[in-house]
Amino acid sequence: MKRVLLTMALSLSLASTATAAVPVWGAKQSSAADVPPSQLKPGEWIWGGRGASPGPMAVIVSLTEQRAYAYRNGILIGVSTVSTGKKGYETPTGVFTILQKDKDHHSKKYDNAPMPYQERLTWDGVALHAGGLPGYPESHGCVHLPTEFARLLFESTNMGMTVVVAKEGTAPVTVVHPSAVIPIDPRNGADLDLPPLAEGEPYRWNPDASPTGPISMVLSVPDGRVVVFRNGIEIGRSRVEVNDPLTGTHAFIVGQGYMADTPNRAGLRMPNWITIGIPGHGDEAGKxxxxALADRVAVPREFMEKLLPLLTPGSVLLATDESMSPASTGGKVEVIDSNPPGV
Incomplete structure (x- = not known):
């Protein structure tokens, strides 16, 4: 028995030592999804993603805001405060891809300094990694992230993922001040300049823009719009009317089966929707x-006839009372992601 206890104690000691070896910067837990990004204090972050979920990822680093935004399949899943390059060591702007990943990286250039969860952007030393977060640019060119956010991002990303670094005056406002929907093409980082619906145009549908992949949607009540993404690319958008809308941000995922055995009054069979508990709203999970709730949303029938065949278990809908238009005033950021049921 003593030997067993000694072995357990030694194992725990080794585990504690290994954990302690990773420096901890920033908050250890996610803030609520309703916290405006401008109100995140240095080291704070929001994360609503899961590593196993489908859809391409992309990250936008706003040097102007000193924040990083992570998107999956067209929808924002995380936002974090950062610290980028100080004067004389400015973080370069542009479109990058992840060239190398190293969970336990130590810098050869800076006296073996720890750079946990490193994701290299350039071969001359610029990377995303956990690091100090004083609330202003203070790195030697890298993008410092809170340790736990860096870990979650590291576990969710793949080699070759697109990372865009932007600042005021060098990129469109949609990229400098990102919102709930992705402002870039996740495949190459190119700016997405999709025009709004024209006067009298009820919807737009272009499935050939992305022929395959998982579906996700964002519905904005004040905009009166729903936008559909497939594999991270917008394939359609439509005008919508919402009667007696819910306040705040709510996330839903398509489950198995249909809401009723017979078509609704519009003659369409709607899939079952299940509420997802996003950070700060965990009590909504599984409802x-x-x-009655579904009938509050009115969408052009022709648009729904095109969309419904694409909705399968795991398709995600984010409904929000915030505009999808970019703003630097710190409006709420919606964070949503989930694994398909049964996965």
Whole structure:
């Protein structure tokens, strides 16, 4: 028995030593999804993603805001405060891809300094990694992230993922001040300049823009719009009307089966929707959406006839009372992601 206890104590000691070896910068837990990004204090962050979820990822680093935004399949899943390059060591702007990943990286250039969860952007030393977060640019060119956010991002990303670094005056406002929907093409980082619906145009549908992949959607009540993404690329958008809308941000995922055995009054069979508990709203998780709530949303029938065949278990919808238009005033950021049911 003593030997067993000694072995357990030694194992725990080794585990504690290994954990302690990783420096901890920033908050250890996510802030609520309703916290405006401008109100995140140095080291604070929001994360609503899961590593196993489908869809391409992309990251936008706003040097102007000193924040990083992580998107999956067209929808924002995380935002974090950062510290970028100080004067004389400015972080370069542009479009990058992850060239190398090293969970336990130590810098050869800076006296073996720890750079946990490093994701290299350039071969001359610029990378995303956990590091100090004083609330202003203070790195030697890298993008410092809170340790736990860096870990979550590291576990979710792949080699070759697009990272865009932007600042005021060098990039469109949609990229400098990102919002809930992705402002770039996740495949190459090119700016997405999709025009709004024209006067009298009820919807736009272009499935050939991305023929395959998972579906995700964002519905903005004040904009009166729903935008559909497939594999991270917008394939359609439509005008919508929402009666007696819910306040705040709510996330839903398509489950198995249909909401009713027979078509609704519009003659369409709607899939079952289940509420997802996003950070700060964990109590909403697992609730089944009833017909009354679904009937509050009016969408052009022709658009729904095109969309419904694409909705499969795991498709995600984010409904928000915030505009999808970019703003630097710190409006709420919606964070949503989930694994398909049964995965």
């Amino acid at each position: 089944v959406v009833d017909d």
